[in-house]
Amino acid sequence: xxxxxxxxxxxxxxxRASAGLWSNALYRLRRDRLTLAAAxxxxxxxVLSILAPLLAEHVFDRxxxxxxxxxxxxxxxxxxxxxxxxxxxLGRSQVVRLLYGGQVSLFVGFVAxxxxxxxxIGLGLISGYFRGPxxxxxTWFITTLNSIPIIFLLIIITTLFAPGxxxxxIIIGLLFWTGITNFVRGQTFALREREFILAARTIGAAxxxxxxxxxxxxxxxxxxxxxxxxxxxxxLAESALSYLGLGIVPPTPxxxxxxxxxxxxxSRAWWLVVSPGATIFLTVLCLYLIGDGLxxxxxxxxxxxx
Amino acid sequence: xxxxxxxxxxxxxxxxxxxxxxxxxxxxxxxTHLSPGDPVRLYTFGALNVTxxxxxxxxxxxxxxxxxxxxxxxxxxxxxxxxFGSSLQxxxxxxxxxxxxxxxxxxxxxxxLALQLVIGVPLGVLAALKRGTWIDGVVRVIxxxxxxxxxxxxxxxxxxxxxVSLRFxxxxxxxxxxxxxxxxxxxxxxxxxxxxxxxxxxxxxxxRYLRTETLDVINQDYIRTAHSKGLRARTVMYVHALRxxxxxxxxxxxGLLAALVSGALVIEQVFTxxxxxxxxxxxxxxxxxxxxxxxxxVASVLLVxxxxxxxxxxxxxxxxxxxx
Numbered sequence: 001x002x003x004x005x006x007x008x009x010x011x012x013x014x015x016r017a018s019a020g021l022w023s024n025a026l027y028r029l030r031r032d033r034l035t036l037a038a039a040x041x042x043x044x045x046x047v048l049s050i051l052a053p054l055l056a057e058h059v060f061d062r063x064x065x066x067x068x069x070x071x072x073x074x075x076x077x078x079x080x081x082x083x084x085x086x087x088x089x090l091g092r093s094q095v096v097r098l099l100y101g102g103q104v105s106l107f108v109g110f111v112a113x114x115x116x117x118x119x120x121i122g123l124g125l126i127s128g129y130f131r132g133p134x135x136x137x138x139t140w141f142i143t144t145l146n147s148i149p150i151i152f153l154l155i156i157i158t159t160l161f162a163p164g165x166x167x168x169x170i171i172i173g174l175l176f177w178t179g180i181t182n183f184v185r186g187q188t189f190a191l192r193e194r195e196f197i198l199a200a201r202t203i204g205a206a207x208x209x210x211x212x213x214x215x216x217x218x219x220x221x222x223x224x225x226x227x228x229x230x231x232x233x234x235x236l237a238e239s240a241l242s243y244l245g246l247g248i249v250p251p252t253p254x255x256x257x258x259x260x261x262x263x264x265x266x267s268r269a270w271w272l273v274v275s276p277g278a279t280i281f282l283t284v285l286c287l288y289l290i291g292d293g294l295x296x297x298x299x300x301x302x303x304x305x306x
Numbered sequence: 307x308x309x310x311x312x313x314x315x316x317x318x319x320x321x322x323x324x325x326x327x328x329x330x331x332x333x334x335x336x337x338t339h340l341s342p343g344d345p346v347r348l349y350t351f352g353a354l355n356v357t358x359x360x361x362x363x364x365x366x367x368x369x370x371x372x373x374x375x376x377x378x379x380x381x382x383x384x385x386x387x388x389x390f391g392s393s394l395q396x397x398x399x400x401x402x403x404x405x406x407x408x409x410x411x412x413x414x415x416x417x418x419l420a421l422q423l424v425i426g427v428p429l430g431v432l433a434a435l436k437r438g439t440w441i442d443g444v445v446r447v448i449x450x451x452x453x454x455x456x457x458x459x460x461x462x463x464x465x466x467x468x469x470v471s472l473r474f475x476x477x478x479x480x481x482x483x484x485x486x487x488x489x490x491x492x493x494x495x496x497x498x499x500x501x502x503x504x505x506x507x508x509x510x511x512x513x514r515y516l517r518t519e520t521l522d523v524i525n526q527d528y529i530r531t532a533h534s535k536g537l538r539a540r541t542v543m544y545v546h547a548l549r550x551x552x553x554x555x556x557x558x559x560x561g562l563l564a565a566l567v568s569g570a571l572v573i574e575q576v577f578t579x580x581x582x583x584x585x586x587x588x589x590x591x592x593x594x595x596x597x598x599x600x601x602x603x604v605a606s607v608l609l610v611x612x613x614x615x616x617x618x619x620x621x622x623x624x625x626x627x628x629x630x
Contacts, residue, residue, distance in 0.1 A: 140325060140326075140329065141329070143326050143329075144325075144326050144329030144330055144333065145333075147326050147327075147329075147330055147606055147609050147610050147613065148330050148333065148334075148602065148605075148606045148609070149567045149568035149571070149602075149605045149606065149609055150568050151568045151569070151571045151572065151583075152568070152571065152583070152586060152601065152602045152605045152606070153333075153602070155571070155586065155587060155590050155598075156334065156337055156338065156590065156598055156599075156602055157337060159590040159591070159593065159598065160337065160338065232454065236454075236456055239456055240456065240458060240572045243458055243572070244572065244575060244587065245591075246590070259458075259459060259462065262462075263462050263576075266462065266465075266466055266470075267466075267470050270466055273459075273462050273463065273466060274463075276459075277456055277459030277460075277462070277463070280456050280459065281454060281455050281456060281459070284453075284454040284455075284456075285450065285451065285454035285455075287454075288450055288453060288454050289450065292450070
């Protein structure tokens, strides 16, 4: 064993003193060009969406519902800039609608993901720490929830309750947490047998203190990886729902419902189909790449694993 | 694993599926019955000669005046016998309408699964064997892109390019109107695009998965042993490495089937493919409650069955698995 281990250690040049987990991760991230590019692109998309009202007023000179029936199906052009990505069937500016749609889609993605995270961590810690009947009930519930095809579940809920953007966010936030719970539960199972947990218990720490102060900090880094992927998955689900006409309902634009609108007219105006889909794709791709990059940075042993 | 042990294992898994199905039925029932709006008032709305007594009588007739748990047990006892009530739109049993469409969904799902295996597995193995080359790079890009791309959008683009512009493949349905029901060629032409679009995420999954597994296996001692005893590289690859790399793939199968059943709904809608998902969606749009509930139950049963098949397949393929 030692014969193989020694040269490996000698091969790794000691460039810098090893510091904490986060500073090590940051050190690796700064060298990961792909992840940096993804993070930059995502930041630009988020900032542009937040600035949508300003850009609409000062750059494009159009509000998102402003129609121009003389310019229906206007092909993409630089002049006027409002038709940068073309105009739709009512002569509305596609680029302005895309920016406003970003506000909705990104809001749903980020807020619902944080709800998932809260539920996922809470239930995962409880399930993994207390085990026994509590764990059985939570596991049964997760198995059950996972056995209903998620789109079908979303469809009955959205049909019967006809939610707005905020309600839809809450519904998705209450449904997509099972993956995070399973991960946290598994990690907690392993961690609770470790010596430092035993030590904490010996000095009389309360269960909640052990869960949140001792177990959670050890799982937290990899949870950020799951969070990035979760946001991407939610944005995809929301776009599919809105495309079906069950998510965000017009006139509020979202990337999904812009596509359902466009699919009606696409033989006349292909550009209406291309831009919303490409934006969804770009956003989700960035999120997944950030997830992958974060995982590699936090735990280089996992590099290249799926 | 002994045959008798395997039988016990299968039996146990089947029994475990029961509480899951019960849980699903409770969730579906509660969501449907807690939603705002009284169905009786909805359907008598605008009728002039309906009195308050008539409404009460109708509620009693449909059992809606009973407490919720009683209503649930009533519904469950009927559902177990396949009676989900009649479609409000077609006035025919909801389950029958859905079962007529189940083969279409299964054809689509299995065609997609076949494409995933035929494209995804070789891509992953190839990437592992050519590690670090441009081939590896391309496969890794496919692995991320396949997940991040909205499948229904690719469907729309394909319709735009292949059906509208090139007029090469049909964009909707399972069969050209007027063609013979057994015209396999025509059916295949309808199947290609939806199956490919549905397969995208799985192709990405398999290529990532097989790349990792193959890399893992070719670094094992027994592969070195096989090489050193003079076997040809090809034999080592196919007989020793690939067989072992494929074992854990069976576990990925369940999750992929889940994605297929779930994803099929949107893809069926894009390509107007008359399956369970498309029909349930249409029912949802016209608030046809019996069909919605039956549709969710049928899709869930398909899913529970596929998990069951996965676990049994895993137990049969991997001799190391312990019967819990």
